Amino acid sequence: MGNIFNILMVGVGGQGIIMASDIVSLTAMYGGRDVKKSEIHGMSQRGGSVFSHIRIGEKVHSPLIAAGEADILFSLEEMETLRWIGYANEKSIIICMKTRINPAMVEEYPAGIEEEIKRASPKACFIDPEPLRKEIGNAKFLNVALIGLLSGFVDFNEDCWEKAIREKVPEDTFEGNWNAFHTGKKLYREAFE
Amino acid sequence: MAEKKLLSGNEAIARGAFEAGVTVGTGYPGTPSTEILESLTTYPGIYTEWSVNEKVAFEVAMGAALSGARCLLTMKHVGLNVAADPLFTASYTGIKGGLVLANADDPAMHSSQNEQDNRHYAYAAKVPMLEPSDCQEAKDFTVFAYNLSETYDTPVILRTVTRLSHSLGVVEIEESPSREREIEGFRRNLKKYVMIPGHARARHVVVEERMKRLEKDVNGFSINKMEIADSNIGFITSGIVDTYVREVFPDASVLKLGCVNPLPGEMIREFFGRVKKVSVVEELDPFIELRIRAMGLQVEGKKYYPVTGELTPDLVRKPFQGEAALTVKTAKKGLENRISLPPRPPSLCPGCPHREFFKIARKLGLIVTGDIGCYTLGVLPPYNAMDTCVEMGGSIGHAQGIEIAGGKPEGTGVVAVIGDSTFAHSGITGLLNAAYNGRRSLIVVLDNSTTAMTGMQPNPLSGQRINGEETVRLDYIKLALAFGMNEENVRIVDAYRPKEIEEALTSLLESKRLSLLVVQGLCIILKKRRRKAG
Ligand code: SF4
Numbered sequence: 001m002g003n004i005f006n007i008l009m010v011g012v013g014g015q016g017i018i019m020a021s022d023i024v025s026l027t028a029m030y031g032g033r034d035v036k037k038s039e040i041h042g043m044s045q046r047g048g049s050v051f052s053h054i055r056i057g058e059k060v061h062s063p064l065i066a067a068g069e070a071d072i073l074f075s076l077e078e079m080e081t082l083r084w085i086g087y088a089n090e091k092s093i094i095i096c097m098k099t100r101i102n103p104a105m106v107e108e109y110p111a112g113i114e115e116e117i118k119r120a121s122p123k124a125c126f127i128d129p130e131p132l133r134k135e136i137g138n139a140k141f142l143n144v145a146l147i148g149l150l151s152g153f154v155d156f157n158e159d160c161w162e163k164a165i166r167e168k169v170p171e172d173t174f175e176g177n178w179n180a181f182h183t184g185k186k187l188y189r190e191a192f193e
Numbered sequence: 194m195a196e197k198k199l200l201s202g203n204e205a206i207a208r209g210a211f212e213a214g215v216t217v218g219t220g221y222p223g224t225p226s227t228e229i230l231e232s233l234t235t236y237p238g239i240y241t242e243w244s245v246n247e248k249v250a251f252e253v254a255m256g257a258a259l260s261g262a263r264c265l266l267t268m269k270h271v272g273l274n275v276a277a278d279p280l281f282t283a284s285y286t287g288i289k290g291g292l293v294l295a296n297a298d299d300p301a302m303h304s305s306q307n308e309q310d311n312r313h314y315a316y317a318a319k320v321p322m323l324e325p326s327d328c329q330e331a332k333d334f335t336v337f338a339y340n341l342s343e344t345y346d347t348p349v350i351l352r353t354v355t356r357l358s359h360s361l362g363v364v365e366i367e368e369s370p371s372r373e374r375e376i377e378g379f380r381r382n383l384k385k386y387v388m389i390p391g392h393a394r395a396r397h398v399v400v401e402e403r404m405k406r407l408e409k410d411v412n413g414f415s416i417n418k419m420e421i422a423d424s425n426i427g428f429i430t431s432g433i434v435d436t437y438v439r440e441v442f443p444d445a446s447v448l449k450l451g452c453v454n455p456l457p458g459e460m461i462r463e464f465f466g467r468v469k470k471v472s473v474v475e476e477l478d479p480f481i482e483l484r485i486r487a488m489g490l491q492v493e494g495k496k497y498y499p500v501t502g503e504l505t506p507d508l509v510r511k512p513f514q515g516e517a518a519l520t521v522k523t524a525k526k527g528l529e530n531r532i533s534l535p536p537r538p539p540s541l542c543p544g545c546p547h548r549e550f551f552k553i554a555r556k557l558g559l560i561v562t563g564d565i566g567c568y569t570l571g572v573l574p575p576y577n578a579m580d581t582c583v584e585m586g587g588s589i590g591h592a593q594g595i596e597i598a599g600g601k602p603e604g605t606g607v608v609a610v611i612g613d614s615t616f617a618h619s620g621i622t623g624l625l626n627a628a629y630n631g632r633r634s635l636i637v638v639l640d641n642s643t644t645a646m647t648g649m650q651p652n653p654l655s656g657q658r659i660n661g662e663e664t665v666r667l668d669y670i671k672l673a674l675a676f677g678m679n680e681e682n683v684r685i686v687d688a689y690r691p692k693e694i695e696e697a698l699t700s701l702l703e704s705k706r707l708s709l710l711v712v713q714g715l716c717i718i719l720k721k722r723r724r725k726a727g
Contacts, residue, residue, distance in 0.1 A: 012537065022199075022361070029199050029363050036327070037361035040303045046539035046570065061436040063327075063360040066506045068527035083534055086527035104540035105574050112532055120528040 004057035005154065006065040010084045011076030012101045013047045019168055020074075020143045021052035024150070026164035028056040031156040038063035047104060049080055056154070074150055076143070077101055078113045085120055093153055094124035097146065125191065132183065140173065141180035148184020152192060195365040202357040205328040205364050206295050207232035209335025210265040212370040213291070215239060217257040219250040221618065222647035223269030224304040225358040226297035230267045231650075234659055238372065243650055243659045246585070246618040247272035251279040251294075258292040258348075259386065261377040263339055270298040270311045271584065275619070280348065281318045285396040286386050287346035290376065291339035298354045300476045301503035304646075306565065306584065308501065310477035315350050315454035319400050321407060322350040322454040323416065324432040328362030330416075334451065337416055345403055352453070354476065356433045356503060404455060412459040416451025419464055425518035427468030429461070429481060429492070434474050437509040444520040456484055465490055472497065476504050541570045546688035546714025547639050550610075551576035553695045559606050562591035564620075566612035567645045567716070579610070586611070586619025592634045593627050606702040608635045613654035614644035617667065627707050628676040635701050635708045638669070639688070641716035649719050673709050682706050688714025 007024060011017045021037055028035040039052040053065045065087060073088040074095050075081035081096040088094055096117060100109045117124050127146065133139050144165060151161055161181065169177045200208060206229050210218065218233040218241040220226070234241045244250035247268040254264040268276060273296055283292070296314075299305040315322030321341060325334040335351060342349040384392050411417065421427075427446035430438050435449045448464040450456065465471055473482045473494035482494035497512035498504060506524075513521050541547055551571040554561050555578040563569060563579035564587060572579035581591050592609035611620045616638050627634055644650040651657040656666035673683040682704060686693045694712055701708040 013539070025361055026199050029197060034363055035199070035361075038356060039359060040355065046542060046567070047537070048539035049537040060362075061327075062440040062506050063356065063362070063433075063436065064505055066440075066510075066524040068525040079534055079537075082530045082532070083537075085530050088528050089525040090528065091525075092528075103535050103537040106535045110532065110534060116530060116532050120530065 004055055004060060006070045007054040007056070007072045007074060007150075007154075008051065008065055008070040008084060008087050009054065009074045009076075010049070010051045010080045012080065013050050015050070015076045016143045017050045017052050017076065020147055021054055023144070023147055023161075023164045023168050024054055026167060027156050027160045028054070030160035030163050034058060034060045036060045036063040049083060051084060072150065072153060074146070076146075078117070079110065081117055081124075082113055082120075085117065088121065090121065092121070094121050095127065095146070095149065096124060097127050097129055099129055127187075132187070136176070136180040136183050138176055138180075141177050144169065144177040145180040145184035145187075148181035148186075149188045151181070151185060152188030196368050198364055198366055199361055200328050200332070200364045201228060201359060201361050202325070202328050202331045202353055203228035203359070204232045205331035205362075206335050206351065206353070207236070207265075208364065208366055209332040210263075210293070210339075211236040211239070211372070212332070212367050213263060213336045213339040214370075214372040214374045215263045215265050215339075216376070217254060217262050217264040218242075218267070219244050219254045219264070220267030221245070221247045221250055221272055222644050222650040223272050223297075224647055225299060225355040226267050226269045226272070226295065226353075227647045227650070228358070229265070229295050230659070231648075233265060241659050243644075243652065245653060247276035248279060251276040251283070254292060255279060255283055255288070256379075258288040258290040259286070260379040261290040261375070263291040263374065264293070266292065266294045268294075268296060269305065270296060270309055271305060271307065272296075273311055273314055275585070277314065277318075280314065280320070282388055282393075283348050284318045284320050284400055285388055285393055288342060288348055289346070291342035292348045293335065293338045293342060293351055294348055295335075295351045295353065297358050298352060298477070300354055300356070303355050306582065308477065310480060311350075311352060312453055312480045313478070315352075316480075319404050320348050320350055320454070321345070321452060322352055323451055324352045324453050325357065325451070326430075326432050326435040326449070327357070328360065328364050330451070331357065332364050332366065334416060345407060347403060352432070354433055354503075408455045408458060411452050411455055412457040414452055414457070417457050417460055418449045418451070419447075419460060420449075421446045421467050423519065424468050425470065426513075426516070427464060427471050429464070429471060429473045429485070431475065431481065434476055434504050434509065437504060437506040438474050440506050441510045441522055442513070442519060443522060450481065453481065456481065458488060461485060461488065461490070474498065474504065474509055477501075538573060539570060540573060541567065542717060544717045546641050546712075546716065547571060548576075549688060549691040550637070550639060550694055550712050551578040553691060553698060554578040554608070554610075557606070557695070557698065559608050559698075560595065562588040562595065562607065562609045564588040564609075564611045564615050565646075566615055567641070568610060568612055568639050569646075571610070585615050586623055589620050589623030589627065589634070589636055592636070593623075593630070593632050596632055596634055606635065608637050608698070608702075610637050610639060612644075613638060613640040613642065614650070614652035617653040621672070624673075624709070625676055628678060632707050633705050635698070635710065637698075638709070638711045640711050640713045641688075641719070642713075643716050643719050645716045645718065649716070649722065669709060669711050678707055678709065682708040684709075685711040685713060688712045
């Protein structure tokens with residue numbers, strides 16, 4: 001809508017969606033833009049499906065993204081990517097981490113998820129967390145690495161990212177997170193430039 | 194000097210209260226209102242407490258307000274049901290120091306047992322209600338509410354909804370607000386503060402006069418805004434839905450109501466004079482629509498929108514798609530998923546102390562009357578071990594009713610299950626009722642030493658106050674003895690020892706006397722957090 005940029009972040013309770021979306025929102029504010037973010041906590045935190053809408057622009061009204069209007073669908077879990085895919089359109093960038101978390105009471109992960117995502121959006125990008133995790137050395141920095149990747153798609157200067165990450169991660173983990181951010185950025189350059 | 198911060202609606206309300214010079218904050222945790230008070234505790238010079246329930250929170254805040262302090266009171270929508278009693282009479286007594294009740298509704302019931310529309314409370318209790326629509330307004334309206342409260346000598350309700358409370362937006366804040374305010378202390382004023390019928394009759398007249406004055410003045414409040422653009426169709430909005438309307442109908446005329454009780458009648462009439470057709474966009478009940486109709490004006494609203502659930506930009510758009518007289522921004526077509534996915538409902542955390550009890554309750558085939566908290570999830574698979582869940586503190590009374598009616602199948606026991614915070618909130622009175630009336634129910638407190646569902650707030654069974662200070666911890670055994678219960682009918686067991694839980698359950702049920710079983714196990718999320726903090 002207009003020149004508003006919409007990012008939908010999705011995943012499972014406990015994966016760190018809230019913090020990741022906080023970092024992106026703060027960066028947008030430090031970049032001098034208006035930003036609104038919306039999510040639901042409470043019951044959904046107990047291993048339920050979690051989503052966070054981020055909207056960035058000159059003047060943002062609604063904190064909610066309309067269906068079909070996400071410019072980026074950023075997902076930390078495969079099944080959740082598909083659950084929210086109606087928010088993306090054919091031009092949207094879809095970043096999906098290849099992590100599978102079974103819902104409570106579900107023994108077997110449903111088949112064909114990846115294929116269906118690829119069918120719906122042939123240019124969806126899948127990230128295998130393992131090599132990335134090895135490269136950054138700590139699973140705790142994974143989300144910030146993915147944010148580094150995401151940073152390739154949105155135009156904010158690095159100072160803004162740094163300030164936001166510094167504010168949101170525990171002080172003694174900043175270095176590790178900041179390195180992870182750059183690993184993610186490198187991944188963007190290799191894959192998308 | 195103003196500085197920009199990214200704040201949630203809840204944090205913005207706390208910031209507004211701080212800037213307005215609030216020195217006392219009380220409340221009971223409840224999603225989505227909880228972070229207001231939590232955020233208030235981060236500011237200097239403010240006393241805060243988690244009260245045992247919303248009614249007590251109201252009473253404490255009111256006492257402070259009657260002494261001249263500005264107070265913030267927080268609770269979720271259903272919490273106001275508990276505090277409704279003092280609210281209606283506080284409207285009569287007035288407040289002296291500004292008293293603002295931040296009350297969070299939960300359209301769509303993201304974490305609530307019902308979807309009530311608390312605008313009706315403002316109307317029924319005859320107190321002003323303001324409704325901000327974004328985080329900046331959440332802060333600004335809070336400051337406005339304190340001035341309003343003192344100017345008209347009335348409590349003011351600031352209504353928010355989940356979608357605002359938990360959204361994040363850019364807020365301009367005062368870097369060093371002047372918080373200096375003289376607090377006079379309590380001065381006796383029997384005719385105003387002692388609501389015996391003779392005094393109250395006179396005060397009711399004052400309340401009606403105040404509402405009359407407000408009905409006039411509200412038309413001049415800066416928080417109500419009329420924007421005339423297209424003169425064909427106009428929308429009346431308030432709160433979060435205003436942002437959806439602006440998004441979807443960028444050129445429409447909008448009358449945005451910052452104050453939803455009383456409504457600015459003159460402004461509304463003027464709006465009707467300037468646009469041809471008017472629609473109200475509001476979540477939940479047709480609160481504004483019905484009052485405008487009562488003014489004799491033709492307006493539409495609920496004809497287009499549901500009375501259940503949240504509105505969204507998509508829902509707001511739908512009825513007006515293709516409307517020639519209106520620019521409607523249409524959304525792009527979303528991608529389609531063709532395979533069906535299993536739902537991902539919330540569940541008890543792995544290793545949660547409540548798990549063993551529910552397994553046993555199901556194994557024993559007990560009828561379990563339940564309550565509000567993490568343990569409500571015991572109703573879901575794999576436990577399926579809960580049979581009622583209505584309101585905070587309700588489980589204990591429900592079990593008594595089932596016992597009295599005698600309708601339970603032969604051989605099944607009835608137990609009431611309640612959490613520690615909920616027990617303190619309004620379970621104790623239920624237990625007293627059972628003792629007093631000679632019931633034989635078994636009451637089980639699942640004690641995880643915290644109010645876990647809303648984010649680990651301490652309570653009178655945690656041994657800590659809101660700021661982490663050590664304090665008394667309620668002694669279950671002494672309490673039960675004080676209620677005249679037998680010592681052998683009060684047992685405390687470890688939540689991770691299933692054999693002991695089962696043994697205690699069966700023997701207490703067999704005893705056929707009023708019993709209290711406390712199943713203790715620290716919430717593991719809290720345990721992890723404490724370990725991290727060292
Ligand atoms: S938060 Fe604590 S009490 Fe609640 S489900 Fe998790 S472990 Fe259990």
